[in-house]
Amino acid sequence: MKKFRELKKNGDGTFGVVIKAEDMQSHDLVAIKKMKQKYHNFEECTNLREVKALMKLQNHPNIVKLKELFLDNDTLCLVFEFVDKSIYQMYIQQKEMGKTIPEDQIKSLIYQVANGLSYMHKHGYFHRDLKPENLLVSNNGVVKVIDLGCAREIRSRPPYTDYIATRWYRAPEILLKQANYNSPVDIFALGCIMAELFLNRPLFQGNSELEQFNKILSTLGTFTQSEWPEGCRLVSQMGLALAQFQPLQLQQLIPNASTEALNLLTQMIRWDPNKRITATQMLTHPFFYNIEKIAPPIIFEEQVKSKDELKFPEMEKKPKSYSQKEEPQNQFKQKQFVQQQPMEDDSNDLDDILDFITTENKPLPSKQSTQSSKSLEYGEYVPSIPQNRQPRNLQSSQLQEQQKKDNSSIYDFSHLQSFKPAKMPNTNSKY
Structure with a gap:
């Protein structure tokens, strides 16, 4: 949590607590959801239903964006855009x-x-x-x-x-x-x-x-x-x-x-x-x-390829982050529908x-x-x-x-x- 400065508690639910925080590097406001259940390895975290759904549904402006997730003393923290x-x-x-x-x-x-x-x-x-x-x-x-x-x-x-x-x-x-x-x-x-x-x-x-x-x-x-x-x-x-x-x-x-x-x-x-x-x-x-x-x-x-990375610190050794595979995609405009073949893995x-x-x-x-x-x-x-x-x-x-x-x-x-x-x-x- 050294990367983030906690500002205030925004909510407390059955599964987690939501904290309003500031990213100390970018100074962006974020919402950090701290899960109440303890996790001992990162594989457990990435297999969670919520995490899998968020990873698959990242690319839509009307679904909240998961920016990063990390383990802090067995506490899983999900970092979201702040609204x-x-x-x-x-x-x-x-x-x-x-x-x-x-x-x-x-x-x-x-x-x-x-x-x-x-x-x-x-x-x-x-x-x-x-x-x-x-x-x-x-x-x-x-x-x-x-x-x-x-x-x-x-x-x-x-x-x-x-x-x-x-x-x-x-x-x-x-x-x-x-x-x-x-x-x-x-x-x-x-x-x-x-x-x-x-x-x-x-x-x-x-x-x-x-x-x-x-x-x-x-x-x-x-x-x-x-x-x-x-x-x-x-x-x-x-x-x-x-x-x-x-x-x-x-x-x-x-x-x-x-x-x-x-x-x-x-x-x-x-x-x-x-x-x-x-x-x-x-x-x-x-x-x-x-x-x-x-x-x-x-x-x-039009949807444009993002340079952002969804970070999973324990998945890689050096820059401890995981970046989703970026694929070129067809553009679309209002009143124009372009049919696209699904990616092989989907x-x-x-x-x-x-x-x-x-x-x-x-x-x-x-x-x-x-x-x-x-x-x-x-x-x-x-x-x-x-x-x-x-x-x-x-x-x-x-x-x-x-x-x-x-x-x-x-x-x-x-x-x-x-x-x-x-x-x-x-x-x-x-x-």
Whole structure:
């Protein structure tokens, strides 16, 4: 820790303590997460789920950057870029002034989180603990998804922990103890966060798991066998009797939200996880039609090879640091999508992920809801499907390639492979 000067304690969680510190060489502010568990060799550290996820997801502006990690007397320290304010702190400040966050600002925040989730899901991980406290915002408005300690690989085998997500953002399949939940739980959580930003309070605020489920039930309405067959099986398995509720009109619940915002929200908080909109599909939803004028330009700029190094002191002998292999990459601009072949060492992972996409995230029906703000209920936004879509009896490789095209977005970062991004400007803003 001689390289860093500790300034103050910023947080204390189950697995670690977060310290605000200054890099004595560069004078940059950093956030150091000191893990509470003791580690005796560096191999143990690099095999940690959080470290592996952070190493694989380094190259996206909306995912927090791991700058360095080191062992200090058997204490593992993760050094992150420093971002000062969370989305929670942002809307609480507005609430104290009797205001709500403007819709354009909500649009930028939600778009950027969806952008980061799209990259995360396409690269094989889902977060599992999205909440306003885990979404930081820099001084220039860039959102950073943090705390990947609960992240799991999409292809990993269940059962997963059912208590993992913070209760108010917990998807119904987790509340009903489904063992094989997956990336749609992140979408449900993000929908809850989006509604919270409009309301200045949590959408579903239960004091227990049962109350939490009933809060969702009384808002979305009681689901039927045809709407969510797996949900009916889980309810029966738990021996529950569902109260009968009609769905509430979201425009009455959130009157300050636009028609497009409500339409997107209904797709995010659906009962059936297979019917929820995906993060990639979200990026082309009409709610974000003018996002280029609202969101920080840095999230649309061309990705340039970084000269930064992710440092792992005990991996090498002389400059005790480990630098990720840098590969040339295709550039992309707004409204321009360049298809790139995956790096050799990532090809199996991407194939597994594409298999998941084609089976778990089924394409939405081709009809689009055209309801007005006065009649909008639980209709759905459906991204356009190409007319020349090929039949399902394609060869596996062709089907995967077609699925890539169907799920692509002009703002989708998932085609970019592992490389070090250009050094982000110092926002002087908390991990």
